[in-house]
Amino acid sequence: MSAHPLPLDRSATVLVAGSSGLVGSAVVRRLRAQGFTSVAGIHSADVDLTDDRATLDCVTSLRPAVVIDAAARVGGIAANDAEPVEFLNDNLRIQTNLFAAAHAAGVDRLLFLGSSCIYPKHTPQPIPESALLTGALEETNDAYAIAKIAGVIAVRSYRRQYGRRWISVMPTNVYGPGDTFHPTRSHVLPALIRRFHEAVRSGAEEVVVWGTGTPRREFIHVDDLAAACTHLLDHYDDPSPVNIGVGEDLTIADLATLVADAVGFTGRITWDTSRPDGTPRKLLDVSRLLATGWRPRIGLPEGVRATVRWYADTVAGSDGRRRAC
Known part of the structure; x- marks a missing residue:
């Protein structure tokens, strides 16, 4: 881990993909509360991130200094189990298109929001980041998990091949204002x-x-997650993903x-x-996160x-x- 990552420039443009969702909207609130003066948000009503040309045109026109990828097709256990093709294909396209566009736009700092479901179904508890790819996945959401694992590997690959200072975070179960309460698609x-x-x-x-x-299960309030994300952008620079949770x-x-x-x-x-x-x-084992000086605030x-x-x-x-x- 880089010992002294440079804090983000509060006047630089920060692009939040998925800005109308549970996590994205909380990240936007957090950035503005921290004094960021140029926060741009995009969501599916604005740009279809599964469309590579539309994504490239959007990102390159904005020329952000930082991208936070909170865009994803998400759902609860029933939706994941019933629609694995859509969860796999849509999330792979969103990530691939957004990463390629960010690279084309010269974005040096990017945060990718993965998911704790990337870890094996049976693994030591609490789950360390090193457990990734060490066992079989939970069958009901393996397609979604594979897409998120691909995002983690993509971030590592852009770092290794192009020297980008991109990072991945793995949040535990997230809840709070702005959540989805659909009868079949909610967590x-x-x-x-x-x-x-x-x-x-x-x-x-x-x-x-x-x-x-x-x-x-472990749960983190979305405002704590947003705070952890902005904290890590200021304080963390390493190819290893970081678990975000509360440790209980x-x-x-x-x-x-x-x-x-x-x-x-x-x-x-x-x-x-x-x-x-x-x-x-x-x-989740959150020792890596806590070592950066961050603590959750909402019980x-x-x-x-x-x-x-x-x-x-x-x-x-x-x-x-x-x-x-």
Whole structure:
């Protein structure tokens, strides 16, 4: 790791790909709060990043000094399992096109957001960055994981072949304002928030949750993730990816109870054990991140309560139905 990476120029143009998404919008907020005066965001409504020419034209016209790649096709376990071709192809195209365009535009500093699902299904816990490519992947999201692994290798390759100071980060499960609460495309925490909220509104006495409740997961608030990303751009320069997490996990059963309490649901929680659990445990070793001087600030109970309030105010209408996602 470079001992003294140069801090980013706050007047330089920073391009955030995927700026309307959960992570991208938080990164934009963080950059502006830190005094960056030229932050450009692009999302699918502006530019189709699966189109190589459109991506090249956009990036080369902006000539950013820094690119943060938060653009991806994402979804929960059901969507990943049902649409592996789309998750593989779209993410490979987005990454390939954006990296090629950034290189053509002379971008020396780029941060690629991968995912903790790149690690093997069965691996020592907490998971160190060195576990990458040491075992078989979780079958339900292997296509998405392969695409993200390709992004990590691409970043390393641009560093080795062209001397670019590009870095990769591997966040754990992310949640917070701006998340996706779609019935079939959301991840576990927003899915639980939606389900329990609707149960309270409808007066239901039972909520059915997928799996056994025994898998353990780690969660990071999106504002903490955004803070970690900007911190690493200032303080980290190495081909090895960096895990971003909080260093603590809990069972899905405990998470469901936490969400139910935050929403105000007092009924029964029933487990549909015919549904898949996914990886038994996924806790990241965050020692490399902590060594750079960064620490998370938002605890899970506090973050879940804030996200529940955001969901109730922003996504769910007064009749309990979704207004928008």
